[in-house]
Amino acid sequence: MPTQADDTVLDRGAATRAALVQTATEMFVDDGYGAVSVRDLARRTGLTTGAIYGHYRNKADLLAAAVHDRIEAELESPATATGKASGGLRDSIGRQWKTYRARSAMRALLVEGAAAARVDPEVRTKLSAAVEGKLAEWRTVYRHIQTDEPLDPDADTDALVFLLFSAELGLGVLESIGVELPKPSAWERTIERLLGGVYPARPRAAKGAAKEAAKGGRR
Numbered sequence: 736m737p738t739q740a741d742d743t744v745l746d747r748g749a750a751t752r753a754a755l756v757q758t759a760t761e762m763f764v765d766d767g768y769g770a771v772s773v774r775d776l777a778r779r780t781g782l783t784t785g786a787i788y789g790h791y792r793n794k795a796d797l798l799a800a801a802v803h804d805r806i807e808a809e810l811e812s813p814a815t816a817t818g819k820a821s822g823g824l825r826d827s828i829g830r831q832w833k834t835y836r837a838r839s840a841m842r843a844l845l846v847e848g849a850a851a852a853r854v855d856p857e858v859r860t861k862l863s864a865a866v867e868g869k870l871a872e873w874r875t876v877y878r879h880i881q882t883d884e885p886l887d888p889d890a891d892t893d894a895l896v897f898l899l900f901s902a903e904l905g906l907g908v909l910e911s912i913g914v915e916l917p918k919p920s921a922w923e924r925t926i927e928r929l930l931g932g933v934y935p936a937r938p939r940a941a942k943g944a945a946k947e948a949a950k951g952g953r954r
Contacts, residue, residue: 748790751782751786751790752790752791752800754780755776755780755782755787755790755791755797756797756800756801756804758776758779758780759771759776759794759797759798759800759801760801760804760805760840760844762775762776762779763798763801763844763847764840764843764844764847767847768794768798768847768848768850768851769850769851771794772794773787773788773793773794776797793857795855795857795858795861796861798847798848798851798858798861798862799858799861799862799864799865800865801844802844802845802848802862802865802866803865803868803869805840805841805844806841806865806866806869807869809837809838809841810838810841810869810900810903811869811873823884824877824880824884824886824930824933825927825930825931825934826927828899828926828927828930829923829924829926829927829930830923832919832922832923832926833919833920833922833923834919835903835906835919835922836916836919838903839907839910841907842903842904842906842907842910843907843910843911845903845904845907846904846907846908846911848862849862849904866900870896870897870900873896874892874893874896877892877893877895877896878892878893880892885934885935886933886934886935887932887933887934887935890932890933892933895930895933
């Protein structure tokens with residue numbers, strides 16, 4: 736039967752792993768994945784290399800953990816985290832894209848991981864598993880949302896998940912080569928309009944009535 740001492744050891748181990756992943760994330764983003772060694776991580780964290788290997792088998796494991804945690808913390812919208820989109824899927828994702836600049840470090844980490852995966856089969860395998868796992872979760876959630884909201888039943892929500900993630904990764908590539916990106920408000924409007932395509936088209940009469948109602952509300 737687990738004791739309080741056992742729980743303390745487990746908590747300490749979890750805290751050490753979290754600190755390791757956070758430090759690795761910062762170093763991979765600032766210095767580049769290829770330039771960071773386990774010895775560098777040991778010096779920064781104050782741990783021995785043996786202690787690090789006790790938690791993660793190698794640097795590729797740390798990178799996969801960092802990518803998974805950053806995606807989960809920064810890229811999951813309330814819709815994908817809870818299965819319910821407050822204000823609707825379009826508004827929920829639109830709000831998320833309005834704050835896209837706050838995720839620049841996460842995108843830089845993804846770009847570093849993608850570059851490393853091109854030449855390191857182990858990194859490719861581990862990153863693929865981490866990213867595909869999150870994409871699978873989101874596809875399941877979006878399918879549930881499709882049944883709860885008045886979305887077009889023919890809309891391919893699986894493709895929508897891939898499109899949104901691809902856009903995020905693409906922004907990371909553009910940022911890495913110094914391309915200036917649109918203002919957050921422009922992204923928000925564009926994403927909201929794009930997502931409007933997954934809602935059924937309203938008949939012209941209904942659209943006209945909606946416009947008249949809107950005009951009446953402004954009088």
